[in-house]
Amino acid sequence: MSQPPAAISNPALPARPRFRFGLLVVLVLAILLPIVPYVAKVDHYVLNILMQAATYGVAVLGMTVVLGYTGQINLAQGAFFGFGAYAVALGTVAYGLSFWVSLLLGIVIAGVAGFVLGLTTLRLGGHYLAMITISFQQIFDLVMVNWADVTRGPDGVAGIQRPSLFGYELSDDRAYLAFCAVVLYLMLFLVWRLPHTRLGRAMRAVRENEMAAEVTGVPTLKVKVIAFTLCAALGGVGGALYAAGFAYVSPDNFNFRVAIDFLTMALLGGAQSPFGSALGTMMLILLPEWLRFLKEIYLAAYGLAVILIMVFMPEGIWGIAAAAWRRAFGRAQPIYASVPPLVLDVPAQGESTMLKLSNVSKHFGGVKAVDGIDIDVARGTVHALIGPNGSGKTTTLNVLNGILRPTAGSILLDGRDISHASPHARAAQGLGRTFQNIRLFPAMSALENVMVGAQRENNPIPGGDAALRERALAALAFVGLADRAQVVVKSLPYGHQRMVEIARALAGHPKLLLLDEPAAGLNSTEKGELVQLLKRLRGHGLTIFLIEHDMALIEQVSDRISVLNFGRKIADGAPQEVLRHPEVVKAYLGESAHAAA
Numbered sequence: 001m002s003q004p005p006a007a008i009s010n011p012a013l014p015a016r017p018r019f020r021f022g023l024l025v026v027l028v029l030a031i032l033l034p035i036v037p038y039v040a041k042v043d044h045y046v047l048n049i050l051m052q053a054a055t056y057g058v059a060v061l062g063m064t065v066v067l068g069y070t071g072q073i074n075l076a077q078g079a080f081f082g083f084g085a086y087a088v089a090l091g092t093v094a095y096g097l098s099f100w101v102s103l104l105l106g107i108v109i110a111g112v113a114g115f116v117l118g119l120t121t122l123r124l125g126g127h128y129l130a131m132i133t134i135s136f137q138q139i140f141d142l143v144m145v146n147w148a149d150v151t152r153g154p155d156g157v158a159g160i161q162r163p164s165l166f167g168y169e170l171s172d173d174r175a176y177l178a179f180c181a182v183v184l185y186l187m188l189f190l191v192w193r194l195p196h197t198r199l200g201r202a203m204r205a206v207r208e209n210e211m212a213a214e215v216t217g218v219p220t221l222k223v224k225v226i227a228f229t230l231c232a233a234l235g236g237v238g239g240a241l242y243a244a245g246f247a248y249v250s251p252d253n254f255n256f257r258v259a260i261d262f263l264t265m266a267l268l269g270g271a272q273s274p275f276g277s278a279l280g281t282m283m284l285i286l287l288p289e290w291l292r293f294l295k296e297i298y299l300a301a302y303g304l305a306v307i308l309i310m311v312f313m314p315e316g317i318w319g320i321a322a323a324a325w326r327r328a329f330g331r332a333q334p335i336y337a338s339v340p341p342l343v344l345d346v347p348a349q350g351e352s353t354m355l356k357l358s359n360v361s362k363h364f365g366g367v368k369a370v371d372g373i374d375i376d377v378a379r380g381t382v383h384a385l386i387g388p389n390g391s392g393k394t395t396t397l398n399v400l401n402g403i404l405r406p407t408a409g410s411i412l413l414d415g416r417d418i419s420h421a422s423p424h425a426r427a428a429q430g431l432g433r434t435f436q437n438i439r440l441f442p443a444m445s446a447l448e449n450v451m452v453g454a455q456r457e458n459n460p461i462p463g464g465d466a467a468l469r470e471r472a473l474a475a476l477a478f479v480g481l482a483d484r485a486q487v488v489v490k491s492l493p494y495g496h497q498r499m500v501e502i503a504r505a506l507a508g509h510p511k512l513l514l515l516d517e518p519a520a521g522l523n524s525t526e527k528g529e530l531v532q533l534l535k536r537l538r539g540h541g542l543t544i545f546l547i548e549h550d551m552a553l554i555e556q557v558s559d560r561i562s563v564l565n566f567g568r569k570i571a572d573g574a575p576q577e578v579l580r581h582p583e584v585v586k587a588y589l590g591e592s593a594h595a596a597a
């Protein structure tokens with residue numbers, strides 16, 4: 001395949017200077033934290049609090065990955081923290097291993113526990129996932145308390161030694177705090193960069209709309225399991241540092257209350273940013289100290305402060321602050337002066353039938369939504385599927401791309417049987433789709449939305465981010481939206497959102513594009529633009545299978561029409577012939593109108 005030249009030549013002409021002051025402040029504070037204890041007199045108690053904040057901070061970064069980026073709840077982070085802590089505690093004290101070996105073991109054990117828990121439970125979502133992670137946390141607690149032969153039970157493990165690093169003993173509190181801070185910053189940097197990688201974009205797509213992500217080619221279960229594993233491993237790192245920091249651990253340090261603390265810290269600061277998580281951790285550790293002067297009512301005041309912040313700042317403190325900062329000092333949108341043309345790379349050879357549905361049925365109990373239909377979609381044509389409301393069109397599309405399993409029948413795409421493949425595997429075979437009710441990733445930019453489409457498995461473009469970005473821009477330019485690339489998609493007008501959804505599908509080089517009522521909600525100008533777009537796509541040789549109620553549009557763009565009524569195919573053929581077919585007229589206008597005609 002010939003790749004378009006790299007021609008994005010003018011990535012940014014900011015109208016206002018890029019304001020880097022915020023980053024500078026964060027960096028200065030970060031550097032000061034471990035240095036201050038060396039230059040100012042800081043007592044042991046304060047050092048302990050800072051050490052707790054730094055080690056907890058690493059574990060809370062895990063919550064950013066799983067909750068903030070991927071949108072999955074985890075109420076077992078206390079247990080993963082505990083795995084890391086006990087690995088170091090028992091590894092060094094009971095088994096004589098070095099700190100570094102124990103740390104590695106802790107990360108691996110926590111990561112494997114997270115992987116197994118994730119793999120077995122992440123098919124479930126919402127309340128179920130919350131309940132299972134709570135149960136896991138409780139089981140961990142019970143095991144730590146009762147399996148005393150190994151864990152030393154409620155008495156805990158004492159005498160944990162701090163490590164040395166390149167021959168330098170970290171036994172001094174200030175040195176160990178500096179070490180923890182460096183680890184925290186390193187993890188923070190990695191978590192901060194994650195959203196701009198393939199994996200990070202896939203995670204955010206899962207958070208924004210899991211079904212759309214799967215259909216766009218994101219292996220959603222795999223992405224969620226990876227997120228859970230990373231979260232658990234970060235918990236393990238935090239716990240390992242904590243154990244050596246405080247020289248003593250007991251089950252109380254890793255119980256359900258701690259898991260709730262981690263969750264609250266992430267939510268309070270702003271789970272979608274690692275800086276938010278770090279801020280939330282700091283605040284929740286310091287808040288009780290600051291409120292201690294309130295004596296008896298301090299717990300109530302503390303709870304009230306947390307509730308108020310969470311109710312009135314659902315994006316967390318960092319989320320609010322970052323939004324205000326962007327309004328004041330935000331960067332200008334890049335202007336893309338020259339965007340490469342979209343290469344659709346439609347294979348000219350192959351089966352003459354791009355899509356073959358044979359005897360496909362989908363029954364919901366007694367409702368035969370689709371009942372034994374046969375449809376052949378010829379390569380390079382626009383094939384419309386029409387029918388009255390409730391006739392089974394959307395169900396057919398959902399069966400086609402794997403959202404629903406067929407009750408019977410087979411589906412061949414370009415000669416390959418995809419009847420039992422998952423939606424993301426079908427996307428990887430070249431099945432692109434848009435939805436009747438637009439399903440974008442609302443909090444991501446138009447460009448990022450389309451990049452998720454471009455990064456589907458088997459997409460014949462180079463794997464790097466630059467190529468994905470170029471492909472996405474080309475797809476946006478094809479639908480006339482290159483200048484809106486950086487706009488967060490939820491703030492685009494409805495018509496533009498429809499176009500972004502089509503661009504997202506096009507970026508994945510579809511062999512077959514499924515469009516579910518693409519004209520729904522569009523005004524007449526936008527419908528005209530859609531007709532032109534569909535004609536251009538057909539001109540490129542793309543095969544399109546389309547559901548639509550707008551007959552004028554259907555007549556203008558379709559090469560062939562199949563008609564459904566009550567789940568059965570009642571007509572199939574050229575538009576003029578099918579639209580005058582007596583059965584079709586009867587289905588749309590009713591028996592009496594048909595008789596009158």
Ligand SMILES: Nc1ncnc2c1ncn2[C@@H]1O[C@H](COP(=O)(O)OP(=O)(O)OP(=O)(O)O)[C@@H](O)[C@H]1O
Nearest residue numbers: 364367368369387388389390391392393394395396
């Ligand atoms: N998940 C479901 N469970 C039970 N019945 C369903 C389900 N999904 C669809 N149906 C039924 O299947 C039939 C076909 O629905 P479908 O949405 O496929 O029709 P449609 O032709 O796309 O309609 P419209 O043009 O209004 O979108 C309807 O009777 C609908 O109520």
